Amino acid sequence: MNTYIRLLKLxxxxxxxxxxxxxCMVAFAASNGAMAYLIGPVMKFLFASDAGKxxxxxxxDIMTVSKENMLVAIPIVIIIVAMVKGLSSYGQSYFMGYVGxxxxxxxxxxxxxxxxxxPVGYFTANPTGILISRLTNDVNLLQTATSEAIATxxxxxxxxxxxxxxxxxxxxxxxxxxxxxLPLSVYPMRQLGKRMKRISTRGxxxxxxxxxxLHEAIAGIRIVKAFCMEGYEAARFHNENERYxxxxxxxxxxxxxxxxxxxxxxxxxxxxTIWYAAYRINAGTLQPxxxxxxxxAVIMFYQPIKALNGVNMxxxxxxxxxxxxxxxxDTPSEVDRKEDGVSITGLNDSVEFKKVSFKYGGNWVLxxxxxxxxxxxxxxxxxxxxxxxxxxxxxxPRFYDVSEGAILFDGVDLREIRLASLRSQIALVSQQVVxxxxxxxxxxxxxxxxISDEEMIVAAKAxxxxxxxLRLPEGYDTVIGEGGVRLSGGERQRxxxxxxxxxxxxxxxLDEATSALDTESEREVQKALTNLMEGRTTFVIAHxxxxxxxxxRIIVLGGGGIREMGAHDALLTKGGEYARLYSLQFNA
Numbered sequence: 001m002n003t004y005i006r007l008l009k010l011x012x013x014x015x016x017x018x019x020x021x022x023x024c025m026v027a028f029a030a031s032n033g034a035m036a037y038l039i040g041p042v043m044k045f046l047f048a049s050d051a052g053k054x055x056x057x058x059x060x061d062i063m064t065v066s067k068e069n070m071l072v073a074i075p076i077v078i079i080i081v082a083m084v085k086g087l088s089s090y091g092q093s094y095f096m097g098y099v100g101x102x103x104x105x106x107x108x109x110x111x112x113x114x115x116x117x118x119p120v121g122y123f124t125a126n127p128t129g130i131l132i133s134r135l136t137n138d139v140n141l142l143q144t145a146t147s148e149a150i151a152t153x154x155x156x157x158x159x160x161x162x163x164x165x166x167x168x169x170x171x172x173x174x175x176x177x178x179x180x181x182l183p184l185s186v187y188p189m190r191q192l193g194k195r196m197k198r199i200s201t202r203g204x205x206x207x208x209x210x211x212x213x214l215h216e217a218i219a220g221i222r223i224v225k226a227f228c229m230e231g232y233e234a235a236r237f238h239n240e241n242e243r244y245x246x247x248x249x250x251x252x253x254x255x256x257x258x259x260x261x262x263x264x265x266x267x268x269x270x271x272x273t274i275w276y277a278a279y280r281i282n283a284g285t286l287q288p289x290x291x292x293x294x295x296x297a298v299i300m301f302y303q304p305i306k307a308l309n310g311v312n313m314x315x316x317x318x319x320x321x322x323x324x325x326x327x328x329x330d331t332p333s334e335v336d337r338k339e340d341g342v343s344i345t346g347l348n349d350s351v352e353f354k355k356v357s358f359k360y361g362g363n364w365v366l367x368x369x370x371x372x373x374x375x376x377x378x379x380x381x382x383x384x385x386x387x388x389x390x391x392x393x394x395x396x397p398r399f400y401d402v403s404e405g406a407i408l409f410d411g412v413d414l415r416e417i418r419l420a421s422l423r424s425q426i427a428l429v430s431q432q433v434v435x436x437x438x439x440x441x442x443x444x445x446x447x448x449x450x451i452s453d454e455e456m457i458v459a460a461k462a463x464x465x466x467x468x469x470l471r472l473p474e475g476y477d478t479v480i481g482e483g484g485v486r487l488s489g490g491e492r493q494r495x496x497x498x499x500x501x502x503x504x505x506x507x508x509x510l511d512e513a514t515s516a517l518d519t520e521s522e523r524e525v526q527k528a529l530t531n532l533m534e535g536r537t538t539f540v541i542a543h544x545x546x547x548x549x550x551x552x553r554i555i556v557l558g559g560g561g562i563r564e565m566g567a568h569d570a571l572l573t574k575g576g577e578y579a580r581l582y583s584l585q586f587n588a
Contacts, residue, residue, distance in 0.1 A: 003322045003323055003326065006322070007142070010103045010106060013102070014098075014103070017095050017099050021091070021095035024089075024090075025088070025092045025151075025158050026088075027084055027087075028088040028092060028155060028158070028159065029155070029159040029161065029162040030084075030162055031081050031084040031088060032085060032300060033162035033163050033297070034081045035078075035081050035082070035085065036163060036166055036293065036296045036297035036300050037166050037170075037293050038077065038078065038081065038293075039292055039293050099150075100151075101143070103143070104139055104140065104142060107142060108135060108139045110329065111325055111328060111329060115135075115328065117334060119333075119400070120399040120400065121400060122331060127215075128215050129209070129212025129213065130209075130212055132211050132215065133204070133207050133208035133211040134325055137204065137211075138204055138324050138325050139321070139325060141200075141204070141320075142318055142321050142322055143318075152311040153308065153311060155304075156307045156311075157304075159300075159304045160305065163300055163301045163304075164301070166293075167298060170290055170293055171294055173276075174276060174277060174291075178273040178298050179269065184268070188258075189262075189309050189312060192254055192258050192312075193313065193315070196313045196317060197316035197317070197319055198320075199247055200316060200317040200321070202247050203244060203247035203248060204321060206243045209243075210241060213236055213237050217233045251317075254313065255313055258309055262302075262305065262309050263306070266305070270298070273295070277295070334419060341416060341421075342416050342417045342418065342421070343417070343418055344410070344412070344422065347409065347410060347506040347507055347537055348410050349374070349375055349411070350375060350410070351372075351408070351409055351507065351537060352371070352407070352408040353370060353407055354406050354407070354408060355370060355406075356369045356370075356395065356404070356405040356406070356407060357405055358391060358400065358402055359403045364560050365388040366391060366392065366557075366560050367560035367561055368404075369392075369405075369560075371562065373537060373553075374537070375506075375537055376536070376537055377538075377552045377553065378540060378550070378551045378552045379539050379540065379551065379552065379553050379554075380541075380542060380548035380553070380554040381539060381540065381541045381542075381554075382543075382548065382556055382578065383556055383563075383577075383581075384581070387557040387558045388560065389541045389557055392557065393509045393539050393541060396414075396426060396509065397422065397428070397509070398414055398423075409422070409425075424505065425505050425507055426507045426508075427504075427507070427508050427532075428508075428511070429493075429496050429508070429509070429511070430511040430512070431511060431512040433483075433492045433493055434496070435480060435487075435492055435496070437480070437481055437482045438479060438480070439474075439480070440469055440476045440477070440478050440495065441456065441477060443499065444476075444495060444498045444499050444502060445499075445502060446499055447499065447502065448502070448503075455502065456476070456502065459498045459501040462528065462532070463497040463498035463501055463528040463531070463532070464494055464524050464527055464528045465494040465497070465498050468491055468494075480495075494524065494525060497525065497528045497529060500532055501531070505536070507536065507537050507538075507539075508533060508536045508538040508539070509538075509539045510529065510538065510539070510540045510542075512541050512542060512543055526547065544585070545582050550568075551567075551568065553565060553567065554566065554568060554571060554578065556571070556576075556577045556578050556581075563577050564576050564577055
């Protein structure tokens with residue numbers, strides 16, 4: 001019920017459109033009831049032998065039309081009723097379709113914005129394909145639980161009410177007989193709906209798994225082909241595809257059972273109605289034309305009930321999708337302070353780690369770490385794989401929050417600084433270059449797309465990127481493909497450096513920025529990095545220890561803390577962990 005309420009809360013922005021849709025539904029239901037009632041008078045007109053006797057066109061003796069005028073009145077009334085029914089059906093379909101698409105658009109945008117606000121750890125725990133499936137498949141299924149389901153429920157419910165009024169007004173005793181089977185259908189409909197929701201949930205999970213497999217295989221297509229694993233990946237996808245197919249077959253089974261079940265209950269009601277009507281007609285207490293109208297109304301009455309049973313299946317599918325979508329939306333965003341949190345405009349003194357500890361899962365990665373990095377200092381972070389180097393620098397822009405202790409930016413706890421303000425002071429260049437399927441211009445100016453061409457070119461030149469950009473087919477307007485696939489590794493890295501230079505942030509994080517490059521590319525990138533680091537407080541992670549010789553200080557992480565600290569020459573002379581790592585690289 002909570003999920004239903006949350007979905008209904010998405011509708012207020014469309015209340016005017018919903019009002020017009022409701023008017024159309026009322027008109028549709030009224031015209032449906034009028035069509036059912038008219039069948040009796042039409043039959044009497046066609047077969048009556050007394051031409052002079054008047055015929056009722058509406059109940060309660062409000063209007064009686066002579067048989068002479070019926071020849072003109074009946075066709076006109078039928079045409080008017082049919083036109084009202086058709087126009088109102090079109091109107092409610094259009095208006096509710098508009099509402100449904102609007103709700104889907106709104107919730108997709110809300111979900112995407114929320115996903116972008118989630119902490120980095122969430123993306124570590126949840127595969128990309130799962131999140132893509134939530135944004136596409138699950139959100140699309142929500143439309144059946146909003147516009148289509150709501151429209152069908154309101155439309156058919158109003159039709160049932162109007163037809164019930166017609167049926168009762170014609171003969172209330174016969175109406176009781178016709179409704180004898182309705183209570184019997186409630187429990188099966190409820191149970192089938194619950195089963196549909198369970199099956200649909202499993203199907204959506206399977207769809208998410210398929211999307212993940214597809215994303216991984218396409219993103220890693222070079223590795224797939226290099227290791228001749230096309231068959232293996234196809235088999236993995238085939239297994240998940242079969243699992244999804246089995247769930248779809250189960251859904252089809254449930255739907256297939258529900259329809260004949262409702263028809264059986266309807267047949268019971270018809271049988272009882274016909275038996276009782278025959279008894280009443282023989283007894284002279286029921287007029288044939290009344291029974292004809294009644295019978296037509298009952299037939300029409302069971303159609304919306306069947307439709308409600310069918311839409312119940314769609315609603316359950318939509319509810320399963322809604323649960324999954326709201327599960328993501330309910331995931332807490334990155335923890336931020338109030339809007340009146342501290343704003344900063346630069347680094348004036350230092351970045352300080354005070355008794356900083358960080359736990360990932362159940363394991364401590366960093367423990368009681370103390371360190372002060374002064375403005376303009378270049379600090380290199382080295383250590384064995386798994387020592388916590390990347391975790392260390394990820395704490396600075398608050399990709400993760402410290403478990404214990406605090407990190408101070410000019411003496412202010414990072415958690416007291418507004419996230420946007422903090423991150424505006426930090427530039428990042430990583431080993432895994434992230435570029436977008438857009439132009440060179442927009443990739444360099446990603447942090448500020450309104451930047452001038454002159455400033456962009458200055459940044460590109462500082463990153464040693466301007467010359468190769470000019471050699472591209474359309475220069476700065478060249479689309480570089482997904483992840484910059486049309487560029488070399490060194491070119492991609494220099495674009496990311498140009499982006500960081502253009503940001504002009506006082507704090508710089510270099511996370512193994514040259515480790516994936518060949519010697520020539522590394523030389524070009526290293527020149528660009530030298531330009532980038534000038535005048536900035538820099539944190540450098542490097543596996544290639546040759547790149548950190550000129551750092552003001554080097555720290556060696558291990559065992560959750562700082563094992564050694566000092567300049568390159570001093571650490572080599574000491575003969576400790578740094579000297580061991582250096583010896584492994586240059587004396588292998």
